[in-house]
Amino acid sequence: MSEPLSKIPDGLRYYSGAEARLRRRIEETAMSVFDGWSYEEIITPTLDYYSLFERGMGPSEAHHAFRFTDTDGRLLALRPDVTSGIARVTATLFANRPRPLRLCYAAPVFRQQGQSTIEWRRESTQIGCELVGQNNTSSDIEVLAIACEVLQRLKLDREYVITLNDVEVFNGVAEGLGFDAGARDQLRQLVDGRNVADLESFLVSYASSEECRAFSELIRLSGRLETLGKARRVIRNARSSAALDRLESLWLIIESLGISDHFEIDFGDLSRLDYYTGLTFKIYIEGAGARVGSGGRYDNLTANFGKSEPAVGFVFDLDALSGLLLSRNHGIMLPAQSEKRAQCVINNDPTALFSEALERRARGERLVIGSSGVKP
């Protein structure tokens, strides 16, 4: 059976007109903010070894990649993320460059996924930055400040929330309960889904009823500084406590910068535990049903490529941002065709036509070549 020529594969699409211009504008805005913080653009290969992504993202995430075989039989993949490539280059080609490294990118990524997931586009553009080789509160603040500035420049600064968590809070608790990897992931899913009922019945066989209560209380905790106090009453192990201390010092700085209105602490956010090692954050904006960005600290990632060093970074989803700005018909961000109207150049003699056109283009005018007698 033949497919109609008009059909394009599921989960892929065209962008044109105002939307295409808006996307470019958003990319440029973000990249100029990155540049303002001295982040250097890096362009990674679109096609790379599948094993890169297995090492970089973990097998369960890499699994979503579109795969091909190379001429030598090795498995290639269309990149499902950019960070893996960056981790490899910092550990290898850039191994001797002075630290910290500040890198940024805006690039399409490709994932196979079913239509059932809400972000089911199979090509999407990630705009992100990574700060490699520095592990302190100030580098965590730096990337958060950059994310805030991007949103502010996009005029989205009134209605966003960034949730903060530290995966070590969870890891400390799971360690205390003596979980194996399978049970740990099951627990992670229940916490991440705020599934209190299933969580309590799951924990019954592992913990005292008091501990269960405490735990299920914890996953509903989200809020501001007082949340940390509540968490401290429930969780006492050393590993979690150290994480709570880190979150607190981060929060205090955010508060003194006067931007704490945009932040919340949320212990329930545990999306990718095998990947992040400390701070994690998610960015939500009113009007977008899903998060528009996420990030965190992944200190173990570059070790997979032979050089262990701390790293923190985040990505924005370009489609989420442009969808949001388009739906609001954002005056400032939504550029008209151009500031200048195009002047029509018409002449039946091609030589005369183009010598005029070239002259006017040299003066920087915006023009459109008309067909003779017909204004386009």
Next chain:
Amino acid sequence: MTQLTIAIAKGRLQQGTLELLASSGLCDTSEALSSRRLALEDESGRFRFIFIKPMDVPVYVAHGVADCGVVGRDVLMESEADLLQPLTLGIGRCRIVVAALAESYGNSYGMVRVATKYPHITATYFGGRGQPVEVIQLSGSVELAPVLGLADCIVDLVETGRTLQDNGLRIVEVIAESSARLVVNRASYQLKATAVGALVAALEATRPEGDLQSD
């Protein structure tokens, strides 16, 4: 003022959900109980109710078109949508079971044919113990399938067990207990935290007593 859109599964859970919302004192659902409109606001304007097919509730909530939803756990297990499930409501209790003709069901090392409205739950359940299955997806009257020889057994929702009994089927395994759950969109949970928190607290205080942990 923040308005919360609540997606309510039509059918089995509809009335119980509206009554629970009303007795929580948060909103007036009398119009919703009597009207046939598919979308309406309560008098305070703080809530909007939409009535959709159970299987569509996770879809609306995951996309953020509805902030919250009330739907059975069976539907959530089937859809695997990425939603928050902060509360079990204790209404609409039932079980998801494997049922077969009384005499025919036994362990099979070959292929088992299963008729169901829940292909995902079926595949996950049998897959979990390595049993190959042929899932025959039906949209209703599933109990007929084993009787007519279309399938060896069924996976279905059972409330009283009466339909099974009347058709000569018996429950051979219980996959899960199910009851209604409050689900919340991830972004709404953060961006409308106060309103969502108030809803969760009010429903938690109102939901019927009982063994809430059992499912």
